[in-house]
Amino acid sequence: MSPSLPDGVERRSFDGRERLATRGEPVYGEPQDDDGWRPWDAGRSKLGAMLELGLDLGLDGGERVLYLGAAAGTTVSHVADFAGPTYAVEFAPRPARDLLDVAASRENLFPLLKDARKPETYAHVVESGLDCIVQDVATRGQGTVALRNNRFLAPDGRLLAAIKARSEDVLSDPADVFPDVLADLRTEYEILDTQRLDRYHDDHLAVVATPK
Secondary structure, eight states: OOOOOOTTEEEEEETTEEEEEEESOOOSSOOOOTTSEEEOOGGGOHHHHHHHTTOOOOOOSSOOEEEEOOTTSHHHHHHHHHSSSEEEEEOOHHHHHHHHHHHTTOTTEEEEEOOTTOGGGTTTTSOSSEEEEEEOOOSSOHHHHHHHHGGGEEEEEEEEEEEEHHHHOSSSOHHHHHHHHHHHHTTTEEEEEEEEOTTTSTTEEEEEEEEO
16 A cells, blocks of 8 residues: 655646646646646656655655755745745755745745755754755765754654765766665664665665654
């Protein structure tokens, strides 16, 4: 039996096909039905792919979230549709400008033009005891990023990370890369589940973890 979806995420029919959906303003050209729901494209969202693949993410809806690697806001817009306060960290100025537009229609979404590798630069803004960290950063040292941001998580909070093998080592087989990242994470996290996302995203590993 697949885990239940968080409140605020449903399966809705678009073009005759059942798809994940959240209710909110469209962001990346996706359609919107008469009730305000828009499809959540798993091919453009690692977190959406995790839900489609049936991972138990421990999300009920209404969570306080720190999103690392928000880019232009594709996935974090869906998160903000069903979550509580959502802090969105993005390092690159160009996508951060798009993220500001996404936040304009979402009062609970707080964009931060910051480097996820340096959480001390936004620790004065982001509250502690958060329910969830979603991580999707294309940088070497993805395990280190998760460890440095662990300070914001509640003891029973969840880390939901999409580890990109090619960002760690572009030449090595991903199967050889992922164990090293998981070893880093295990110094401070208990790994609850992992699953390859290749059906939707090549060379990515989904990780569900909680602080030790």
